[in-house]
Amino acid sequence: MKPLGDAQRSVLSAMTALPSEPVDLEGALGLVLAQPVVAPHDVPPFANSGMDGFAVRASDVAVVPATLRVVDDVRAGSVPSHPVAGGEAIRIMTGAPIPEGADAIVMVENTEADDGNVRILAPAHQGDHIRPAGGDIPAGVTVFEAGTRITPYHVGVLASIGVVHPVVGRRPTVAILSTGDEVMPPETASLRPGAIRDANRPLLAGTLRELGASVVDLGIVPDDARLLRSVLGEAATSADAILTTGGVSMGEHDLVRRVLADLGEIDFWRVAMQPAKPFAFGFLATTPLFGLPGNPVSVSVSFEQFVRPALLRRMGARRLFRPRSAATLAVGLSTNPEKTVFVRVVARPQDGGWIVTPIRHQASNVLSGMAAADALAVIPAGTGDVDAGSTVEVEWFRSPETRTMEEALDG
Numbered sequence: 488m489k490p491l492g493d494a495q496r497s498v499l500s501a502m503t504a505l506p507s508e509p510v511d512l513e514g515a516l517g518l519v520l521a522q523p524v525v526a527p528h529d530v531p532p533f534a535n536s537g538m539d540g541f542a543v544r545a546s547d548v549a550v551v552p553a554t555l556r557v558v559d560d561v562r563a564g565s566v567p568s569h570p571v572a573g574g575e576a577i578r579i580m581t582g583a584p585i586p587e588g589a590d591a592i593v594m595v596e597n598t599e600a601d602d603g604n605v606r607i608l609a610p611a612h613q614g615d616h617i618r619p620a621g622g623d624i625p626a627g628v629t630v631f632e633a634g635t636r637i638t639p640y641h642v643g644v645l646a647s648i649g650v651v652h653p654v655v656g657r658r659p660t661v662a663i664l665s666t667g668d669e670v671m672p673p674e675t676a677s678l679r680p681g682a683i684r685d686a687n688r689p690l691l692a693g694t695l696r697e698l699g700a701s702v703v704d705l706g707i708v709p710d711d712a713r714l715l716r717s718v719l720g721e722a723a724t725s726a727d728a729i730l731t732t733g734g735v736s737m738g739e740h741d742l743v744r745r746v747l748a749d750l751g752e753i754d755f756w757r758v759a760m761q762p763a764k765p766f767a768f769g770f771l772a773t774t775p776l777f778g779l780p781g782n783p784v785s786v787s788v789s790f791e792q793f794v795r796p797a798l799l800r801r802m803g804a805r806r807l808f809r810p811r812s813a814a815t816l817a818v819g820l821s822t823n824p825e826k827t828v829f830v831r832v833v834a835r836p837q838d839g840g841w842i843v844t845p846i847r848h849q850a851s852n853v854l855s856g857m858a859a860a861d862a863l864a865v866i867p868a869g870t871g872d873v874d875a876g877s878t879v880e881v882e883w884f885r886s887p888e889t890r891t892m893e894e895a896l897d898g
Contacts, residue, residue: 488759490868491792491827492896497754498768498793499807499892501775502800505659505727509652512645515637517699518655519803524631526648529621534585535563537616541576541598541605542567542589545615548607557605561586576605585617592616624648634805636699638887656803662726663691664705664718666734666743667781672707686783686854687732694790695730698798710734712742720750723771727801730794733781735767743767743778751776759868761826762851763789782851788829788863791884796895799888808890814841814881816864816873824871831860832881843881861885 489497507521536542542561547553555576559569563582571577571588579585579592590613597609624630630644637645637655645653670685671678678684685707692702703726708715715734722729734743735756744756744767753769756778760766763785767778777794779786796807814834822828832843843864846856862881866873873879890898 488757488764488825491758491760494758494766494768495792495796496896498775498797499800499896501754501770502797504803505657505801507654507803508657509654512642512651512653515645515653515655516639516642517697518637518658519799520631520633520635520637520653521656521803522654523629523633524645524648524650524653526624526626526628526630528648529626530624530647531618531620531622534620535582535618536579536585536592537581537618538592538594539581540579540592540594540596540616541607542571542579542586543576543591543593543607543611544571544573544589545591545611545613547574547576548591548593548611551607551610553607554601554604555607557603559586576607578605590614590617632805634803636799636802636804636806636888656801659700659727659798659801660703660725661695661700661728661730661798662703662705662722663688663695663730663732664722665707665732666710666715667707668710670707670733687779687781687786690783690786690854691730691732691790694787694795695798698795699802700798710742712746715742716746716750719746719771719776723750723774723776726774728794728798729771729774729776730779730790731776732779732786735765735778735780747771747776747778759826760788760792761823761828763792764826766793768793780851783854784831784851784857787854787857791863791882792829795888796892800892804888805891806888807892808888808895809882809884810886810889811865811880811882812841813878814843814862814864816875816877816879817842817844819875820845820864820866820873822866822870822873824869827868828866828870829882830864830866831856832862832864833859834861834881841881843879 559577561567561583562580567586591611593611599606665685671682751771756767799807831846834841834843862883864879
């Protein structure tokens, strides 16, 4: 069996970047910037008010109460028609440009209107409630580096600087299929004896779309080597990656590994991890194929440890792996010392940290435990038994990626 870290390194080292292309801003979510983004102008582009109130000279209201003459009214989207002179004030709304001569904003709550005048009830200091030009983003700075994955917040920032066609790594097209005579479509009304509904394709389709990939669903392929060879061969001509589930163990009808060996090449097919020990990785021509196990929890864990980082690397991302942190184990565990073991856990805060409790059923077919879990406790190979109260590392599989390849595998 190949150690987990070595297997991950082999997969990631084999990934090549997809071509880059400009996309509409609304289609950029989840993709990765292929070029740095430099601000063409200040954000905000002009000094503006952070409050509804009155623009004043701070020196006029150092001692209060003070009465000033109101000479203008400036709303957001308009521009002042008068400067602020001594003894004067301009009514101003949030976001409106700061009038010439004003150096402070007095909140409306600290004022009283008085027949064309305003009575200031609280002193103001220079800069109060003034948002300077470039206070968020100065012109000319690099806003986002290449390799940044675009979230809704990145979309908002790009919109604020007028970058409406960011250049990104192309969205990967990923073909998925399930294998096995026993696997039936989810919509099957009544299962025949020995059959199960396919949870793996819906699971993978959801995780891939969340990642930003386009999904080509090839359906369920029965245990027929000739048919599987045909489906995989066709997928290799159009997809950027192929994901199969099932058929990678050592059974007589586990065909994926054998077909992959016939059509292309296998890098490895067993990893020292639990769940997901049977995992095949190789290439059909230049298309990477990930042969995931058949049990859905094994599918989930192998996707997190191999497929997700690999696709992010192809998309050009710098951060490939989910965050990890230390936690306290609530109960003792007995694990296989020959493998890196991933334990589904529920987490709760305690004393400024986390305490984690394993889900009751850890079998690799119990997908409901994955849905209930908050994280995976990662028990390194060579550990074996872990006592209650021990510190363990947990991987937060619901959180955005934070770790680079080097941080994850060399750190």
